[in-house]
Amino acid sequence: MQKTIAFVGRYLATVPLSIGFAVLIVVTSLAAGTFFGPASEVTQKTWAAGVTTTVDAGHWWTILTAMFIPWDPFQLVAGVVFSLVLLGVAERLLGRRRLILAFFATGILGVGLGVLLQWLGSLAGEWWADGTSIDLTVDPLTPIVGSLLVASGMMGPLWRRRVRLVAFGFLIMFALYVGDTSTVYRLIAGIAGLVIGYLLSARRGQKMLWLKSSFGEVRVLIATIVLITAVGPLVSWLDPSGSGAFGLAGSFYGDIFPSASDISSLCSTATSQVCDDVKKLSALGGVGPIVQTFVPLALLLVAAWGLRKGRRFALWLGIVTNLAMIALALVFLGLVGSFVLGDTATTDDLPALQAIDIGEYAVWLGSTVLVPLAVAILLFVNRRRFALKAPREAFIRFAVIVAGAFAALSLIYIVACILTLTSLTPAGTTVVEVVFDVPRRFLPVTLVGVTGDVIIPPPSPTLFVFHWVGPVFWIVFTLAAFQLIASMEQRVQVGDHQRIRALLRRGGGGTLGWMTTWPGNVYWFNEAGDAAVAYRVINDVAITMSDPVCAPGAERQTVRDFARFCDSHSWIPVFYSVHSQYLPFFEEMGWSHMSVGEETLMHPQTLEMAGKSWQNVRSSLNKGVREGMTTVWTTYDELSRSMISQINAISEAWVSEKELPEMGFTLGALEEIKDPDVALMLALDADGRIAAVTSWLPMYRDGVAVGYTLDFMRRGDGSMPGVMEYLIASSALHMKELGVEVLSLSGAPLATAPVPKGSEAPAPTVMTELADFLAKTLEPAYGFSSLFKFKAKFNPTYSTIHMAYPDPLGLPAIGAAIGRAYLPSMSAKETVALVRTLAGK
Template sequence: MSETATAAPGARTPSRLRAVGPYLRRYLARNPVAVSAAVIVIAAAAATGSLWNDGGALVWGAGPLATFASGRWWTVLTALVVPDSAVDAAASVLLALTVLAYGERLLGARRTALLLAVTGLAGLLLGIGLHAVAWTVTDLRPVVAAEVPVLDPTTPIAGAVMAASAFATTLWRRRLRLVGFALLALFALYAGDADSWYRLTAAAIGLAVGAVLARGRERRSWHRSSTRESRTLLALLVAVVGSGPIVALVSGGGRGPLSLVVDAYTQYDDEVLAQCGTVAASVCDEQVALLMTRGAGPALLAITPLVLLLVAAWGLRQGRRAAWVVAVFVLVASAVLPLVSLADGRLRIDPWVDGSGAEYVLWAIASVVIPLVLAAALVIARARFSVRATPKAAKAVAVVLTGAFLACATTLFAVEAIGKRAFDREVSFFDLLSVTLRRFLPPAFTHPGGSTAFPHSGPALFAYQWIGVLFWIIVVASILWLYRRVQRPDAGDDGRYRDLLRRGSDTLGFLGTWSGNRHWYSEDGECAVAYRLSGDVALAVADPLAPAGRRPEALRGFTDYCVEHGWIPAFYSVHADTLRDLVDLGWRHVPVGVETVMDLPGLTFAGKAWQKVRQPLTRAEREGYTAVWSRWHELTVSQASQVVAIDEEWVADRALPEMGFTLGSLDELRDRDVRLLLAVGPDERIEAVTSWMPSWTDGEITGWTLDFMRRRTDGPNGMMEFLIAKAALQLQEEGATLLSLSGAPLADDPEEAVEGDPAPLRALLRWLAEVLEPAYGFASLFRFKGKFRPRYRPLALAYRDPLQLPGIGAAVGRAYLPDASRREMVALARTAWEGRR
């Protein structure tokens, strides 16, 4: 029996503790500046007493008065290392050990230390200067706080990290900048304290310095976001708009230029406050304090729109259409409300009077412009949020919300009717009805005419304050529940197509299971064609599924079905056997790609001809890399996160849109029939990932087709050769006979001469291939697959009428680039031109 088996259960703890030591030593060696910055902050906090006495170290703070008027010039240095409280110290240490440590690995220790000093000092001095100038402008005084000396060690951290972002990979560069500036702007624009503005100034300086330092590195002015990344970024913006007023409320109302929007989310009811002019001051103060301006209920009801925006942001990140509807509705309502207030006279603005003009301009930007612009952005990007709830779930939510509203409204009306004496005056049936309906909306969203009645004690007051909150809690819970009830493709239809696949399919047949495809079936259900409808063109994907001898029947049946619906049929990426049947039916064709196939029986990588494959395989195994088979649902959280990061980096590194149609993305990896093969290093880091789609013969899996290929841009070379070689050997042992490296879209077999191609479509496909080559490298990928000595199987596009070629060509382009905008099509042409030079 081994020592491990006989060891006591508690013996693992000392071994884990021993493993912490080497990790800490490695961390210290890699991040000396980040660790030093954290130590300095803690030491400065202890020396000045700010750890246990919030505000007690303000003498070390910087500002227009503290630094220049008082002559304490050294405060521009101490303000960058002394925190103003224990919370500030903890936040600074945490940021230093995480974000700054990442920046140090990008910049190096020396440059990080230098940039901490330079960007921190420059940001502080420029911030102080802008602060002083802003205070001299009369119109800005309402939104510029009186000076409180600033103590903020996160200011230099913000500057150094933004400078380091210039050296990050495309994906993380964009994430650092967008998330970083969104958070910095959130506090600056809503909370408005001087610390936030100085921090934002330092970050802007760091961004400029980083651009100068990274000059000469390959850069693109714009980087394409994947659907997932676009959802995340839009969700972040919605979350900022939703949480900004909350930040201002928590910070005492806020002094930032956009904090004026907070007025719309206070718990005060203007109609009740208007009665103070006709009621004795003592009575008014008591009732308003008790009924409207105190208590958690009115406060929660007031910020309901902000809570809905945060809930919507959570759903937008997941692509939920319900979240999109909620976000657009709340944003538009929040923007329209101030305009309604102006129209009905509740809001009166006399611009540029008594120095208040700038304040009203800022109010208009915060209250109207920002919500409308963000709502417009969501409308433009609505296709990104296509994940719908099931009809059953949507009906259930509608029933629950209707029932909840009726139950809450009835309860509130009944309690108020019973407690009439608790009201400040006699109330009629219509008064009670008006009060009932008003309590389901935030005060800013109600515009009644005249004064309103309200209870001032007892159960009527409790119901008045809390029934509306209860209803909105049910609404939020229902929305969150709806997010989890995602509408899937019709299980019966998908299962039917998969059953036919398992009966027997070619190497590309699995493409028909992808999202976006429809399925045609013969009357007896034995034949099937997967197709994608693009405009009025039905692009059939791969070969039809049909029993032996019935393929011509399936081709005719699908064609008749398309003609019946007014569609133009076309078969894309079909093999030679299907093409012969179509030619016999009078169809024409044009080559659109080449599939590379490896025959597995008897395959070995011995001999000089396999040297280009054998060397990367041997080197990777020698260096401790392993090929790990898995499926998406079997991945750990860490593994799935790494795969997503690798894919996002690949997408972000291209200025052109992500392609689809016959090219799989991350979404296709989640299919339970798809296998993943990961290249995992000795440190458990995933360096590359591939996905493999099955093909069947008589119910048995006999082949696998390569689809998804991604690797880290900073990873070792030869990872793809390693994975494909390992896949071939392992699948050979499992009994597979065929390994397809998939087709090279829009590529030609260089050994095959093409005669009689129709000039218009052929020219379009050649142009599209040339345009996409510099960005996606189809030709280089085709040459890469040649290392595996495959046999080539031509793929063709078959069509019936040459007059339909322009429409078919446009449909192929839309299928491959479904999300491409006009701007991106211009980028495609520019990329093609640059690729020729």
Template sequence: MSRAPVTLGLLVVIWILGLTTGALLGGPSHEPASNASLGVPTVGDGHVWTLWTSGLFASGLGEYVLSSLVILAVGVPVEHRIGSRQFAIAGFVSQGAGAALALAVALLASTVPNSWGLELHGHLIEDPLPWVLGALLAATAAMHTLWRRRIRTLLLVILVTAALFAGHLQDLTRLSAALVGLLLGPVLFGRAARSPALGGTIRERRTLVALVVAASVIGPILAAFSPHAIGPLSALRELFDQVPYSPRELADVCADPALHDECRKGQQALRLSGIGPLVMNLMPSVLLLVGAEGLRRGRRAAWLLSVSGHLTLVVVATVSALVRITEQDETRSILYGIHRHSSVYMELAPLLALLAILVLLLSTRRLFDVRAAPATYRRVWLGTIAATGAALVAYLLLGSLLADGFDRDSGAGTLLRDAPRRLLPPVYLQLFEPPVLPLTSAATLLFEWIGVVVWAVFCVLMLRSFLAPPAGHDLGDERRVRELLHCPGGGSMSWMSTWAGNTYWFTADRQHAVAYRVHSGVALTTGDPIGDRASPAQAVDEFATFCLGNGWTPCFYSVGPDTAAIAREHGWSCLQVAEETIIELADLAFKGKKFQDVRTALNRAGKDGIEARWITFAEAPLSVREQIVDISEEWVADKGLPEMGFTLGGLAELSDPEVQLLLAVDQDNHVHAVTSWMPVYCDGTPVGLTLDFMRRRSDGFRAAMEFLIASAALSAQDQGLEFLSLSGAPLASADTASELDRGALDALLDLLGRTLEPVYGFRSLLAFKAKFQPRYRPVYMIFPDAAALPAIGVAVGRAYLPHLSLEDSGRLLTQLLRR
């Protein structure tokens, strides 16, 4: 804050002016003697200074408090980033030019016959946010591509939505100031800082389309709940006008033939009243919001849903406009119900907005090419049809039981005619006489909510279909991955890519492969790219492009320093998530004081008759396999929590015929401990082994692990292998990384590691491996966007503990609190 004198100075001025002028409680526009408010009348009277003075006042105490919070949250960091001089220029120019532009729009709107222009012409406003927003948009020119695009897109979508639907002069001024700041930024800062592209921009384009569609849906909803909305697209708020009659009063009105027209209008209004019709009228909007999420993920089905939905709305809006034009004496609207301020303008403006969204969707069709797996939408339609059938049957049966709760005979025939209408939003039924209307609470509940259930089921099923993995998995991919792991070979932990649960991506020439799995919209890789070591950067870039094309956030997990260096060159974030320990075998000899524990384990095993025996799980006798399973089950039960997966192998990974087991077995063929070792190849030649599975009996030979690892090292040395990897210890670090490798977020992972230590013991595991005097190699997680960390955290958690139940979560929390 000490580096934001302009922001803090203006904030002090705002509060001093509010206190000294008495505007704190009502704003200057409520003070007859004040000429500080912005408006067409004040500027028309020659008070040009109001272009700037309006930014030093607010319209009431609540607005003063909220504006102050925004100024502190936005102004302080922006000024700190771009400097006080540039911040002052950006704020001054944005406020003045933005206010002038807003007044110009207001004058232009008032020249066309419409209620919006007339309203704007008489507004007087005071608002300190335009200059803050203008400075923020100007500052984006000095930001990197990701944050520049994010801030501009989100802020402009919000401001445009507010201007079109709320439509006050205040909303126009904020939007205008932001646009001025957007144009001013390149003048102040020149070209924006850019990082090399990694993965392309298809995700951003999809996100932009999804944001526009979502804003077009959310805007009418917000306007509907705002009684003071005046924007050109605010007509939807008229859906919720006060209803002139209760159901029983309306029944009396309709009993009089002379009041037929009044009866009809009352029925239309009543059908739109209450919570049930409100929710039902909003269900198409909810479905379009679900479609927007699918658009963000690039789903073809979401595009079809959005296009068909907007086509339907265009047809309904067109019919509504035609009805309004041809029946000038009526104040009814198919799309918006009965309202007091209906006009052709109110019908045509939403129609044009719907057409604009439809054109946008049609012009961006090629962006949405991600298809679901076979039978995905067969399940969606079958589920929806089943829900529809159940709802209609329930309406007929329960309606017959509640026959006295309706305003006229509600026999089976009447209910059967009315049943299909229960599935349509009431606002679309304005031209049709309702066969029945409910009178009692029970009948009202059935009448209004039976259709909501069907729409809700359809929305949930569609959302689930967008979250499901897309089609395209090739069963022959694993064979090709194994070929690449043999020649040219992979890294020390690349063999994990063969584990179940991974999906494989290949470069066009199939010389590189990446094993990954998708959780919560994040594509987590299992280690480094596999393949030709001469061009790993190409594989990283192409895989990132593939992920973004599918609507996923790419996250290379458990990768080495070489891949991390490539990511840094492209401006990605990098976090150390583990520490790998590697034993070099060339000159290995367990001599000296530092190997005292290892020599003790070897000597003690010899005295106790324990030997190390190599075997594969498939070749092991049934009795040995059962003992291995028993040891593993005991270990998991002792933890009291589910066994972790992803980069931590379990029993399922032991069945690989190329994975070798090293057992600690006594003279009675009793297994005391078991370890598994994954192969590492280079150009078809084995060069190392990597430790994965590691379990011992609680009552067995206590130094079994030291004995087995030492025995494996000596055996590998005899075979001429180069190294033995003891794999990575998650959330643990030997503090050997350079300052370049460490960032602020590492403190969070360090805290997480300390928190989980009492339960999973990752740091103790790293300390145990230190007995073998290994070489430390940091293991990283790299990702393009720090803002995606929450989703990445969820994805990593689900990858490691995919079957974690609510009970398991409670048990984990209990153990952490206890320890």
């Protein structure tokens, strides 16, 4: 908490202008009376911008004052938050002088140009300008948005693209679907900010380039378009008084069922067919059918999420849903058209119709038909970018769930109707008619209302079933679709284990490379088959667990090829536990990296256990000799049944003593020591029983083991104190005899190598502070620091291991994925135990 407060304090110290603006709008809201409610009529006429004040009344100053007064308490809260965050980001990038210029330039252009265009449009009779010319606006968000987009020109390519995509996505959505003056002024300010930002970046030597987008970026862009066109109608439904060009699309949602007064008014002028259709639609009203109107929105949200991941099913779900919305819109438009034009209208009658009716009808056609059609075409044209299919088993499960839900709900509806058959409307409805009516229970209610007679149960449990079988089915369908999209094909192909072992024996992978053979990993091989990366995907994060397995000189290309492979699957690639020699490759790619631990190394060929620093280790060696201990260098396959039984007992005793789960991922357990390539070093007491066991992972060069890495360590109860020091030292001496070049005591997670005497510790960063916090937090549970101190007894050299990742925004997801990699099967009881341990209870 203290570090968080310190970080916030450091950030706020760098954005004084943003803090000042946040304070200013609080003061102006109190002075103008908008702190507790919307702007009053006096405030609007005096300080708000618009055609009637800025142009007609000549209040030129309103272009400025409108930028400093929030409209209501909600806009005040948004203004304060946006000032401290978005305007603060702009201030840090632009500096104070340029921020002031950007703030006033974009604010004045947004408000001033917006009012001018609105005035000219109203004079020309343009429908939006004419309809909003009496609206007045005060809005501090306009210059904030403009300043942010100016600052986007100072950002790197990744953040520049993201900020502009998200900002303009929201600006355009609100302008089209809400369309009040504030949203349009913000959009103009955003465009002005984009131009000014480009001019500023051009002065710094940056050129306007059309950069080729990766698969992931294109998917994000298309998913954002689908998201905006899905949420936009909902926004217009929430603000039915808006003037957006696409605002009528919101009429699909909510209570679309006409009231008795609506029916009476419509039937007095409309044809009998239209009147009958509207009466049928009214009879279908209820909470369940209202819920069912939001089904297209839910499906499009799921589709947008899946499109971001590159899923083929999400592509077709988006296409079909948009086409279904077109059909739904045409039914609506058919009703409205019949009402506006009448069945007997001719071209001679058209001049007599009000222009606003024809205009609204055309706009409705564009927003409810042409927009979803354009989205469906966009998805179809880009279908090759969404080629990731779900596993066959997952699709079968989806089909069974959907078909089962449809059958079960249909049966419930049929049975319920049969029980009240004599009470159904229309009178005389038969069982056959009920059965044929079943499919219509799952269609949008507007389609049902204009397709034949509608069967309506009386107020009863049957009416409840009538209203809810459709919504329940679509809820099941949506959840099943979400599960299907989340399913991934992540299986080891036949022969992959043999291929990775063959590459490891040739060389590559580093001291931690043999961990790639462990269960849970899948493998990527390059086209030539001479380079590989082991990884596991958790929550769309592809985590590697060692250096790439490739020949010297091929590291850079291997890293880039695997990153492209992850991008094509919409995964976040994370190179975990890689050594320092790989960092230049990641820096070339613009990635970030951080230390995740220290590997402790010994060099057997130069090993001499002499001097004071080796005293504790020599004491353990001498004590073991005095007590008659011996060592055995072997493999699991060479063990006798008695020895296997003893090792199992030692391991089970060690695990049973802990409430916490055994960690995995880069920490091996009993199963991993059974590999025939893994060496074991056993310590036997004077009676020949196993007192301790260690396992050693090989590191090959041209088929010869030139290094070993410590993995599995267990000591028996009652064994000699210092037995692990005895066993590791004996292993090092034995490896010296074997000609082994390097002995790794493995990595210590979240550890930091000691600073050499006379050297200064590096300045802390956010990442190092985070690592320190995690290390201290997890120390009571897993003793990382204690393990690191234990390895320091062997006077090792240190090699930092790193985590490299492409996007700092992905750190929360990366952290969660790595946590699941280490503790994939943590139970609820173990979770409670971990929390209690961390709390010190």
